[in-house]
């Protein structure tokens with residue numbers, strides 16, 4: 703763990719990470735459900751925070767207009783290299799850039815969509831706060847922020863397995879009921895949609911205030 707978060711590299715990076723994620727049911731269908739009704743029209747731009755090997759960016763690219771642009775960001779060269787090697791099969795422009803999600807090298811109001819999946823919980827609280835602030839800053843007014851991450855399990859059985867993990871570290875806690883929505887509200891993002899996409903993962907969509 704660096705001071706910016708857990709960098710997924712070596713046996714946890716690239717193709718290895720993809721295999722591990724699909725073992726937990728995090729594959730193509732999962733990312734399609736995460737996106738819901740979100741797409742990217744002509745000339746629109748999106749940024750993916752903590753993009754890993756690029757699965758959420760690729761799911762968006764499948765439905766994006768050919769003139770759209772998607773930029774994935776991560777702190778891991780292994781993840782970014784994998785994503786870059788698999789970006790050629792889409793019509794829209796895909797770029798991958800090494801940067802921490804709490805310090806995005808993009809101008810204010812540059813993107814129509816900011817998104818992140820399964821990455822915020824891998825960062826310390828101050829980075830998480832900075833990431834939401836940065837997502838809000840780089841969004842255009844009216845732009846959307848899609849946040850997907852672990853949540854408290856829906857079933858009683860999984861809740862019983864999950865509960866002891868809460869005592870093993872801050873990153874295992876459920877951040878949805880107040881942490882994430884509060885961070886977003888502080889940054890001028892209003893909650894529009896909220897729901898589970900699997901028994902243990904949830905998505906929320908926020909919109910940046912227009913004034």
Ligand SMILES: C[S@@+](CC[C@H](N)C(=O)[O-])C[C@H]1O[C@@H](n2cnc3c(N)ncnc32)[C@H](O)[C@@H]1O
Nearest residue numbers: 706707709710752753754776777802803819821
């Ligand atoms: C669990 S993986 C999720 C990857 C991807 N979003 C997905 O859904 O497959 C978390 C990713 O966040 C990255 N990460 C951790 N801290 C970060 C930070 N401060 N800024 C950007 N990426 C970070 C890790 O390197 C890793 O690739």
